[in-house]
Amino acid sequence: MTTIAVLGAGKIGEALLSGLLQGGRSAKDLMFTERHPERAAELTEHYGVAAVEVADAAKRADVLVVAVKPQDIDPVLDQLAPLLGADSLVVSLCAGLPTALYERRLAEGTPVVRVMPNTPMVVGEAMSAVSPGRHATAEHVRVVSELLSCVGSVVEVPESQQDAVTALSGSGPAYFFFLVEAMIDAGILLGLPRAVAEKLIIQSAVGAAKMLDRTDEHPVILREAVTSPAGTTINAIRELEKHGVRAALLAAIEAARDRSVELGKAHEDH
Numbered sequence: 001m002t003t004i005a006v007l008g009a010g011k012i013g014e015a016l017l018s019g020l021l022q023g024g025r026s027a028k029d030l031m032f033t034e035r036h037p038e039r040a041a042e043l044t045e046h047y048g049v050a051a052v053e054v055a056d057a058a059k060r061a062d063v064l065v066v067a068v069k070p071q072d073i074d075p076v077l078d079q080l081a082p083l084l085g086a087d088s089l090v091v092s093l094c095a096g097l098p099t100a101l102y103e104r105r106l107a108e109g110t111p112v113v114r115v116m117p118n119t120p121m122v123v124g125e126a127m128s129a130v131s132p133g134r135h136a137t138a139e140h141v142r143v144v145s146e147l148l149s150c151v152g153s154v155v156e157v158p159e160s161q162q163d164a165v166t167a168l169s170g171s172g173p174a175y176f177f178f179l180v181e182a183m184i185d186a187g188i189l190l191g192l193p194r195a196v197a198e199k200l201i202i203q204s205a206v207g208a209a210k211m212l213d214r215t216d217e218h219p220v221i222l223r224e225a226v227t228s229p230a231g232t233t234i235n236a237i238r239e240l241e242k243h244g245v246r247a248a249l250l251a252a253i254e255a256a257r258d259r260s261v262e263l264g265k266a267h268e269d270h
């Protein structure tokens with residue numbers, strides 16, 4: 001079985017460990033590194049996965065998953081540089097960071113696969129997009145895709161699309177949570193008890209998501225089916241259009257894409 005080390009077990013690193021365990025991976029095939037000993041101890045107690053030093057991870061793991069914030073990448077690359085080579089496999093989950101950065105900083109020939117996952121991997125429903133770097137073969141992509149398919153869906157995209165993917169599906173769950181939060185507030189405004197508003201909206205979100213997933217219908221058709229002539233929904237849609245919600249989403253996702261590009265550019269000279 002492939003041994004996986006997660007370097008930086010924060011939100012997405014923990015989600016990956018948790019998803020892999022739920023997907024049937026054994027804790028003994030997983031390990032992680034963390035900056036704070038208390039955080040490491042907490043994770044080991046909760047998941048039974050060992051906290052290790054970077055050198056140990058580089059020696060023992062078949063796949064090294066880098067899951068630190070893009071701003072924290074430099075010391076990680078410095079540590080990894082003398083430890084890795086063509087036999088290693090590095091998977092970067094970091095927003096904005098190109099595989100070329102790793103290729104410049106690690107030993108010649110080190111294979112790198114860039115991945116943009118999202119947090120629904122904790123419930124086996126991640127959307128992950130993978131892109132091979134210059135030294136990653138089809139077999140490397142297969143290994144990474146198989147690993148990620150334990151925690152959700154996987155697509156392969158050219159690396160040039162990863163900033164857009166990051167803005168769309170990497171950050172995507174946050175937009176849905178934001179929408180749910182606002183709709184629950186609307187329930188409160190209309191005088192519903194919070195628990196009732198939460199139940200109504202969360203189940204509506206789950207139901208809508210399952211319809212999107214399981215019917216072959218376009219979202220427009222599904223929305224039209226809810227929108228009765230001279231009914232209630234069209235009044236709400238008119239307000240959403242009047243307040244520019246569609247344009248706001250386009251601008252928001254474009255801004256997220258721009259930030260991903262900027263995070264990559266910050267490392268161009270390193």
Ligand SMILES: NC(=O)C1=CN([C@@H]2O[C@H](COP(=O)(O)OP(=O)(O)OC[C@H]3O[C@@H](n4cnc5c(N)ncnc54)[C@H](OP(=O)(O)O)[C@@H]3O)[C@@H](O)[C@H]2O)C=CC1
Nearest residue numbers: 008010011012033034035067068069070072093094095117
């Ligand atoms: N959160 C998300 O939904 C997604 C995140 N990503 C990407 O994943 C990466 C991590 O994001 P996220 O999990 O949100 O961030 P977090 O800050 O929650 O996680 C990063 C973790 O790495 C630790 N860390 C930092 N430097 C080191 C180091 N040298 N050795 C070991 N551990 C270290 C951090 O410690 P400390 O707390 O001290 O900083 C923190 O616990 C980012 O690059 C992000 O772009 C990708 C897709 C989705």
Ligand SMILES: O=C(O)[C@@H]1CCC=N1
Nearest residue numbers: 095166167170171172
């Ligand atoms: O907000 C971020 O930068 C990370 C990347 C995608 C989701 N979370």
